Amino acid sequence: MKLLFSIFYFLLSFSNPDIAEIRKLYPNAANSEVTSKYFLSKLSEVTNESNKTLVAYKGSAVTISAKFEKKISDKIKSFKEGAKLVELAIGSEPNNIEIRLIRLSIQENVPKIVKYNKNKKEDAMFILAHYNEQSNALRAYLKSFILQSKSFSSDEKQTIK
Numbered sequence: 432m433k434l435l436f437s438i439f440y441f442l443l444s445f446s447n448p449d450i451a452e453i454r455k456l457y458p459n460a461a462n463s464e465v466t467s468k469y470f471l472s473k474l475s476e477v478t479n480e481s482n483k484t485l486v487a488y489k490g491s492a493v494t495i496s497a498k499f500e501k502k503i504s505d506k507i508k509s510f511k512e513g514a515k516l517v518e519l520a521i522g523s524e525p526n527n528i529e530i531r532l533i534r535l536s537i538q539e540n541v542p543k544i545v546k547y548n549k550n551k552k553e554d555a556m557f558i559l560a561h562y563n564e565q566s567n568a569l570r571a572y573l574k575s576f577i578l579q580s581k582s583f584s585s586d587e588k589q590t591i592k
Contacts, residue, residue, distance in 0.1 A: 448473050453488050464499040483520040487530040490516025531557050555582040
């Protein structure tokens with residue numbers, strides 16, 4: 432019995448995190464260094480070969496952690512590493528609306544000097560065009576983002592159901 436429990440625990444510890452939990456954590460991940468580290472820890476087992484939505488969330492977690500680095504060189508290194516993961520996910524699944532939302536939310540919140548803002552309009556248009564095709568849970572998640580986003584006009588926000 433102990434062996435069975437040990438095997439189950441081992442497999443569970445290397446499984447991907449629950450996407451619903453990650454979605455709940457994401458909006459507040461940048462609020463403090465503690466929440467940022469916790470969010471990143473939840474994604475620690477995600478690899479480049481994992482579910483691409485989780486890869487994008489891990490990329491976002493790494494970009495968020497850059498905010499709390501002490502040295503400028505460490506900030507730049509962390510941000511580039513995170514953005515690379517997000518772009519890897521987009522490259523693998525360009526029609527994944529959630530990955531587009533992640534990239535858009537990062538691009539909206541980084542300083543212009545970082546020059547990671549070229550896809551805001553494209554991602555916002557993609558999200559609006561494919562919003563109604565999503566599951567109820569994902570639409571609710573997208574809606575909460577859209578309503579607080581700077582990338583959508585008030586008219587576009589009114590069209591969201």
